Structures are given as structure tokens and as C-alpha cells.
Amino acid sequence: MMKTENIYLVWAHPRENSLTAQIAKTIRSESAEQGIGVTELDLYRRGFNPVLQQMDEPDWQNPQKRYSPEVHEYFAQMDGHDTAMIVFPVWWYSFPAMLKGYLDRVWNYGLAYGEGSTLPFKKVRMVALVGGSEDKFIQYGWQKNMSDYLKSSMGYLGIEDVSTTFLYNTIGVEADINDSADHYQQLFAQASEMVKALK
Numbered sequence: 001m002m003k004t005e006n007i008y009l010v011w012a013h014p015r016e017n018s019l020t021a022q023i024a025k026t027i028r029s030e031s032a033e034q035g036i037g038v039t040e041l042d043l044y045r046r047g048f049n050p051v052l053q054q055m056d057e058p059d060w061q062n063p064q065k066r067y068s069p070e071v072h073e074y075f076a077q078m079d080g081h082d083t084a085m086i087v088f089p090v091w092w093y094s095f096p097a098m099l100k101g102y103l104d105r106v107w108n109y110g111l112a113y114g115e116g117s118t119l120p121f122k123k124v125r126m127v128a129l130v131g132g133s134e135d136k137f138i139q140y141g142w143q144k145n146m147s148d149y150l151k152s153s154m155g156y157l158g159i160e161d162v163s164t165t166f167l168y169n170t171i172g173v174e175a176d177i178n179d180s181a182d183h184y185q186q187l188f189a190q191a192s193e194m195v196k197a198l199k
């Protein structure tokens with residue numbers, strides 16, 4: 001019997017009808033089609049506070065440190081999922097602060113890494129929405145920089161099966177796209193393919 005996949009879907013966007021939100025929705029519906037379970041964490045609607053305070057600062061001498069209850073709750077929610085899928089708009093060639101703060105606080109020392117601690121995931125799939133064009137993103141080295149950064153940071157956590165899907169031309173400024181509805185359909189199809197490829 002084929003093993004059932006389970007996705008922990010984390011996404012960050014302030015707007016509920018954003019393209020990012022629609023990509024997250026596509027991932028949910030394609031997963032349902034494929035019989036893949038999804039637990040969703042919509043960081044903005046959940047009211048996550050991304051600012052790491054002293055309470056959640058790692059104590060490098062004590063991997064057993066208790067962090068704020070919220071951090072332990074969010075960490076425990078990931079249990080039983082083999083794939084993390086992280087969907088975000090590229091802001092300043094990086095994560096939105098909301099997502100960066102989630103990783104800072106929840107994927108913390110003594111929980112996600114250090115002293116035999118690990119995340120439950122075997123795979124991480126990043127989906128990065130890029131305002132600009134693929135040509136420029138490659139030309140200026142951003143595709144390689146971001147892929148390498150994401151792969152090596154997940155590698156540090158012991159996860160080797162990591163890939164980033166870039167969805168380009170999300171705002172049409174650098175692209176000559178005649179039919180944005182058609183273009184968005186292609187981006188949704190890319191997201192669906194990524195889910196299908198998990199099996």
C-alpha cells in the first residue's frame with residue numbers, strides 16, 4: 001500500500017484574496033484530489049506575532065529551555081506531517097517578516113534543531129511568488145541565491161529533500177503578459193503539479 005502523505009501548509013499574506021492565498025487554496029484542493037491530508041497555518045488570520053522576545057530566545061547552554069506556550073503549541077501541531085509546504089510572496093528577495101518571525105520563534109533551538117531535536121518533515125517545498133520576470137531574477141542571481149539559501153538552511157535542520165518553486169510575473173510589471181487570467185491559471189497549474197509530484 002502506498003504511504004499517505006500529509007502536508008503542513010504554512011503561508012503568509014496580509015490579504016485574504018491575494019494570489020498567494022489563491023495558491024494556498026490550489027494546494028489544498030489539489031491535495032484533496034490526491035488524497036493527501038493538509039493542516040493549514042494561515043499566519044496572518046491566526047494572528048501570529050512574529051517578533052521574537054527574550055522568552056523565545058534560545059539558550060545555547062540549555063536545549064531543554066521552555067519557550068512561550070504558543071511556541072510549543074505551534075511546534076506540536078507539526079507532528080505527523082511528512083511535508084512542509086511554505087507559500088509566500090518574495091519581499092525584498094526574502095520572506096515576509098511574518099514568515100521569518102515564525103521560523104525564528106517556532107523552528108527554534110532544542111525543538112527543530114540541536115541536541116537530537118528535529119522537525120517531523122522529510123520534505124520541504126517552498127513556493128515563492130515573484131513580482132518580476134524569470135529572466136531578471138536569474139540574471140541578477142536571485143533564483144540561485146534564494147534556492148541555495150533555502151536549501152542550505154533546511155539542510156542545517158537535517159532535511160535534504162528541499163525544493164523551491166518560483167511563480168513569476170505575479171504583478172505583470174516586467175512582463176508582457178496579454179492575458180493575466182491565463183497567466184494565473186498557469187501559476188495554479190504549477191502549484192498543482194508540485195503537489196502531484198509528492199506522490
Ligand SMILES: Cc1cc2nc3c(=O)[nH]c(=O)nc-3n(C[C@H](O)[C@H](O)[C@H](O)COP(=O)(O)O)c2cc1C
Nearest residue numbers: 018019020089090091092093129130131132170171
Ligand atoms: C514589500 C514588498 C517587497 C517586494 N519585493 C520584491 C522583490 O524583491 N522582488 C520581486 O520580484 N517582487 C517583489 N515584490 C512583489 C511581490 O513579490 C508581489 O507583490 C507578489 O508576488 C504578488 O503576489 P500577491 O498578490 O499574493 O501579493 C515585493 C512586494 C512587496 C509588497
